[in-house]
Amino acid sequence: MKVLIIQLFVNGLITASFYALAGVTWGVIYRTTHIFHFAHHLVFSVAGYAAVIMTAEAHLPYFFGFFAAVAAAVLLGCGIDAFLYRRLRMAGATQATTFLASLGFGTAGVAILLFAFTSSPRRLLGFPTKVLSIGEAFFSVADLTMVIVSWAMIGLLLLFLAKSRYGKAIRAVGSNAEMARNVGLNIDRLYLLVFGIGSGLFGAAAFLFTAKNVAYPTMGILPFFMSFTAVFLGGVTSIPGHALAGFILGLAESLGMLVLPGEYKTMIAFAILFVVIVIRPEGLLGFRRG
Secondary structure, three states: OHHHHHHHHHHHHHHHHHHHHHHHHHHHHHHHHOOOOOOHHHHHHHHHHHHHHHHHHOOOOHHHHHHHHHHHHHHHHHHHHHHHHHHHHHOOOOHHHHHHHHHHHHHHHHHHHHHHHOOOOEOOOOOOOOEEEEOOEEEEHHHHHHHHHHHHHHHHHHHHHHHOHHHHHHHHHHHOHHHHHHOOOOHHHHHHHHHHHHHHHHHHHHHHHHHHOOEOOOOOHHHHHHHHHHHHHHOOOOHHHHHHHHHHHHHHHHHHHHOOOHHHHHHHHHHHHHHHHHHOOOOOOOOOOO
């Protein structure tokens, strides 16, 4: 039993790191734009396939797959904002209309992936597969890479938002877009920037996921659901809260398998969200606006 608990805890740390990264990728977009960006899951899937194509089809080293995943995610994320959301903003579309457009775009995109690549899983080639251990707990090089890269990227994002000129502008827009516009900030440009940042980080997460697992058309759906769950659990207004909530969800999902079958692990996340939202509607680290 002790060995099982240790292994589940290690697995939980790996999953928690991934969910923490996923949380901040959607969180920085939602906090700034207030768009329920459902098509985020398509960005993840496209990035995973970009990595596979670069390594398995073009036979290039796996680090080219990483850059391909990030680049594909940035291009798609920015393209969605520039050619879909911006047009809807100019037309005065409601948040519900924007959500439905995002839902339709993401669903159509997955259908295109399914048509182009079929449902057969594709594996990323060239990434080290060595198994490591600490005591009685085992994990792979992909697992270790996921933990290190996830927290490094979260740290860089928080540093960028706190210290850089553009980071402070993004925070200002997220707090009050109308006031930010009145002081001369280019809202559309900053929205494009956050879509590029959030999508690029999600592309990196997709590469890490694909290196550990495989690519398939709907691979982005679970990471997307966990990302927005982490945002509302941690507090919409707090990027560190999104990372903390993702970490909690990952640990709870893994350790919950001590008492629940594996097929119920997703239910644990939504149960935690429900309890926290009832007790603290603004989330763990969030605050009420105005």
